Amino acid sequence: MIGIVSYGFYVPKFRIKIDDIASVWGKNPEDIKRSLVINEKAVAGLDEDSLTMGFEASSMALSGLKIDRNDIGSVLFGSETPPYSVNPASTILGEFLGIGNNYLASDTQFACKAATGAIITTIGQIASGATSLGLVCGSDKANAATHDALEYTAASGSVALLLGQENLILEILGFHSYSSDTPDFWRREGIRYPSHGGRFTGKPSYFRHIKEATSKVLEKTKLVPSDFAHAIFHMPNGKFPREIAREMGFSESQIETSLVVSMLGNSYTASALMGLASVLEVAKPGQLILMSSYGSGAGSDSFVFRVTKNIDSRRREFKKSILKKEYIDYSTYLKFMNII
């Protein structure tokens, strides 16, 4: 059985309130908060980027494990905001983690699902015998043009997973990817901020792809929504995951632990994985977890996990850790995001 051996996450301590962004633009904060179901978002500091956050998350994932780091034969780094356009972040990550040089390093790109796609790649590598352990990291310091609707949600954060075949905390019982050419959100070379198709990012994009991928993985694993203790859907805002959960027959109680978006915002590549980090704090051995990511452009990767008894020794404190926060004002936010 292939699965997740360990996980780690990193959420920067800075937060900006939706009220502060809305008031700059003369919007009614209550309207924004109600429509996006989000109160504040996490912001990486001036000296942080997707790579430094990725290192923090990966360090947590590898800490306390009795493994030889040289056995990690693959480091995949998924991000929309890597520090370089050309020059891998995955090698820098591997170097700083001290895993030697005999590994495959690769940076992956697929909007918000670059890391979940990398999980599937790593499953393939482990299944083929190319490596016994593989690290996947999703990390973003997501930026948005000022006064764009994305400004309320685009946030910072990172999650890392170590995959393997032994000593698992999560067994991967099944997965399915659904992809199509649906350009709902994009950023061209040389352009600083992403563009998006407004409501087009909804029905034909997010909802269609997640619904298809999730339905297929349920079909493959012969499971139904009520079999799951927890479900996690990519969180571009607080509204979409609730809607897709309702549409697919998942209850509010099945998704509520995963809905970190209202406090942390959408950390893009790390978004669904951050929901998983929240869920793993409380998940019990034997429980089933469904996770469906979404990447614009577009695709969804849906996974079925089963929690093992090893979870108890490798849980990470999540809820309490994200309460350690410091609020910043809008101008500080602009500075931290290198906008000014």
Added chain:
Amino acid sequence: MIKVIGFYSTEFGEIWDKSLTALIADATLGALADAKIEKEKIDAVFFANMLSGVLENNLMLPARISEVLGTHKPVFRTEAACASGAIAFHLAKNWLMANPGKTALVVGAEKLTDYSPEEVTAGLAAAASGEEQAAGLTFPGLYAMMAQVYMQKYKYTEENLAYVSHKNHYHGTLNPKAHFRRPVTIDQVLKSAYVAYPLKVLDSSPISDGASAVIVTSDESLAKRSSHAVSVLASETATDSISLKGRTRLDGIEATQIAADLAFSAAKLGRGDIDVAEVHDSFSIAELFAMEDLGFWKKGSAGSQIRDLATMIGKGGKLTVNTSGGLKAGGHPVGATGVKQIGEIYLQLTNQADRRQLKKVKYGLTHNVGGSGGVAVVTILGT
């Protein structure tokens, strides 16, 4: 007598899986099927569209229609901003009067939601004068200024405007092709976000995709064979300065008054004869202007009269207005709007309006405005 013998409209809204051409094809083939005629019967096509040149870099649309229809017949394109549709109908009517025994297709279409709201808003501003555009005025901005003049002059508040949206959204719930099919309360309108004071999101018509087509004929034998034929009693148009600065008054639209007087005179009807009207409610204030400028209500009284909701379906008033949901709830695919308005009246006069069908309707009117009032078209249909 020129008669309308068929109508079809696509759904209005965010129709992401259809191109402009596909929408035109759907409306055209639907109207031909409704009129129960073959495409070979069409002798000329009048096509209305505003923004394909600006947004899609697509002009030369007559040849596109030729491709859709597989025809070599003449195709004429009209552009008069939001009044493009009624102008196309007006020209078709004139062409048919000059050509007895012929049949024309009038099709209006617009494809907007593939573009960002900023691009579409900038495109729509092409219907304002260069000076107004340079001053940063958008269409909501122009109507907001007129609304302020009206409200100050006649002592009305935003609540008076909100009744228009409340009424038309109710009508939208009865129209399966409307962009918005949900009711809105006065309170919801008042609490919606401002677009340009005093106009809010729920005072404003949306950016929509859609296409509508009608078949019009001067072929008397064809009209006689039709099970649903409606007479075109008048189609009149008037113009005014493109800029607000060139207008004699800002508490209404003078071009509407002129076109209405001409139309009622041509139709030999009085205001009290009209049972149903589709008026140009691009913004809530525009319906109040329309009711006064068309001569249904006294100047300055619409703000209070709308509160009675006498023009709402089911209220028993003599005149019911915007049964389709209007532009506000029905949607506003610019080039299609004027054609859809005529189609809605056609449905009402031929008892085909389903859940929104009015009882005992004999005469209907449409009112289509281009720009902030630079063009107005008034059409009167009767059974």
